[in-house]
């Protein structure tokens with residue numbers, strides 16, 4: 001194996017071997033840009049180092065020395081030479097750029113002798129000692145883990161003693177003294193003299209860069225950005241150029257376009273008489289790149305040309321590092337610039353319109369998850385800086401919200417009815433809070449995790465939610481929040497919450513709104529031309545359905561009917577139905593619910609204007625609908641004219657040890673057929689009502705939780721009989737289909753049998769994951785975090801579909817189903833339907849559509865388009 005490549009040998013295609021930085025240094029060399037020469041030690045060498053108990057093997061050392069000799073030859077300078085020494089930088093360079101996460105050492109090769117050589121060769125003593133002090137500090141920090149501040153303290157002290165403002169005020173004599181002090185710190189901290197042998201310096205530095213692959217911040221960054229720990233980093237050894245040689249030198253960073261907005265205008269900063277990190281370190285305030293035009297006009301023009309060459313060559317916005325040494329320009333790095341979603345879209349669309357890339361490439365340029373930034377209101381940057389931050393919770397559902405705080409759902413509903421903006425603040429939410437959640441601008445809870453009721457429901461509604469904010473005390477009885485030492489927030493006071501960060505602010509923070517317009521809209525049109533799989537939405541009411549259509553939904557993939565049951569004016573009838581002792585009683589209660597459900601369905605069909613609507617029959621265990629507190633029980637008893645005791649007893653009867661695996665889903669329809677019959681009737685009556693108004697309807701009736709074909713057979717018959725009867729009564733025929741949710745492992749395994757009686761399958765991957773893994777969705781939060789940290793699982797399977805296991809069940813279900821019914825319609829509902837890697841999997845499995853919450857529809861559309869490219 002070859003472990004070392006000179007810049008002349010590489011190219012941009014060799015990223016995985018040379019790292020991003022090395023590959024691009026090679027590419028820039030190839031296209032003739034002014035790049036200081038050097039060589040790259042491969043990621044293979046890094047992995048080899050870790051495989052060999054953290055030793056760089058002799059074979060690799062020899063290859064490094066060979067390339068060093070070649071570089072010395074090329075530059076006509078020698079490392080450590082006392083006349084005209086070669087100095088190098090030792091730079092980390094991972095495959096995927098991890099800006100600032102790993103380490104770099106500059107000016108390597110300086111020692112007590114070569115620093116004199118450098119003085120002679122450059123006739124610039126100040127510069128030579130400035131470089132030496134920088135090297136000692138960086139080497140000590142990176143290679144020997146001597147804390148930076150020990151050196152910074154010395155610099156600060158000297159500057160203060162002499163009354164200097166900037167590092168550039170330090171004189172040669174000052175710098176000489178500082179070098180001596182730095183060497184003293186090194187000796188004290190490391191226990192030996194600062195290494196004078198440049199080869200030893202070099203090997204220690206290379207090893208330090210290898211090690212920096214596993215420093216804590218790099219590990220965190222990789223986790224956040226889904227970068228594998230196994231890739232390793234390359235190391236670049238590059239001859240130094242100097243921005244710290246005086247007024248005709250400098251260093252800077254520039255983006256070819258504005259990385260926040262995408263505006264096609266050079267964006268960047270530089271500093272005169274500075275090196276490396278000075279620009280970002282904030283020691284002096286850097287100058288705007290446009291002012292370089294006045295300071296060094298020729299260099300500026302040359303630089304602008306280089307940036308254009310680079311952007312055209314890479315056909316994407318570039319992030320470029322450069323240094324000017326005595327009025328000579330050098331390019332030290334280029335990479336595709338990190339950007340906001342807004343900039344990503346604007347750049348991609350602009351590149352298409354300039355004929356540089358095609359539409360497909362533009363689609364690939366935007367990260368689907370990044371769109372999330374654009375789909376929820378956000379706080380204005382400026383307002384945020386001035387805001388009074390009081391606490392931080394979990395970023396449970398993105399967006400920004402502000403309003404007056406209220407501590408229960410009823411108060412929120414009332415406040416909103418009075419035209420106020422309200423935030424619902426709860427210890428934790430329960431299903432009964434649903435109306436308050438719908439009406440509130442946002443939800444803040446003190447307890448509960450990312451999959452708590454509040455979090456799941458809020459995400460479904462696309463409503464901003466901060467959950468599990470333990471830093472505040474919520475006193476629901478006293479209607480106040482306590483934060484910190486003595487801050488008390490009372491009912492009616494304003495708070496602002498940021499569901500993308502979990503931050504909570506006092507008062508009203510100004511927001512900017514959501515819009516799918518301009519280039520965003522243009523890109524999404526290209527997405528729709530390209531994608532081959534439909535994207536539907538999960539929506540339980542006309543408002544969500546409407547929002548989803550605006551985001552491009554092509555139908556409803558899951559309409560849960562239970563949420564409709566929770567609404568305040570209906571819950572008494574629902575409770576009456578559950579508490580009924582005879583079929584007659586129950587039917588009477590259901591008669592009250594029927595018109596309400598019919599209206600729900602009619603309104604949804606109306607908004608959907610002929611797009612398919614998949615309605616799932618009642619799913620959750622009945623006890624969820626019953627009141628828990630004494631007062632509500634008493635009220636209910638009075639209004640129904642039965643003793644409260646009876647209700648209490650019924651509640652106890654309905655209680656289950658394991659409700660998720662209990663009396664729910666289609667099991668309810670088997671034991672209480674009247675409920676199923678009422679729902680089927682409501683669906684068909686709602687559909688006919690729409691048809692009579694001239695609206696096209698495509699109803700799909702979905703039976704949940706089927707695990708055995710006989711369940712579906714019985715229920716299908718029930719539904720068919722009902723809807724046929726309704727159509728006969730009304731004298732109107734409507735095409736409809738009946739299918740099932742596939743969410744029990746046994747259903748996947750027997751999908752061929754089930755397909756015989758189903759017109760469609762919708763994979764309910766939430767429950768399928770729960771039952772496939774045997775992880776309770778409501779309790780898994782307690783251990784899943786650790787599973788992921790310990791790499792037992794790569795990802796939380798409730799967020800990202802486990803393709804290996806649960807995905808295999810989906811594939812099996814799809815294959816068996818289509819083996820008996822080739823035209824069987826397949827879809828997926830559940831959180832995974834809006835997760836890009838899962839969407840790709842669904843496309844590859846041959847699903848007809850994915851369905852996700854309204855605010856994820858554009859993300860799913862983009863992911864679907866990318867899957868088909």
Ligand code: ADP
Pocket residue numbers: 036088089090091092099100101102103104106238239240241242243251275276277321322323332333
């Ligand atoms: P990072 O990956 O953190 O950006 P780099 O390896 O790019 O680290 O180094 C940081 C900075 O050090 C560069 O932006 C550049 O200013 C400076 N630098 C690196 N190598 C050289 C070199 N050969 N000559 C001059 N400056 C260099």
Ligand code: MG
Pocket residue numbers: 321333
């Ligand atoms: Mg860099």
Ligand code: MG
Pocket residue numbers: 704705743764766767
């Ligand atoms: Mg389910």
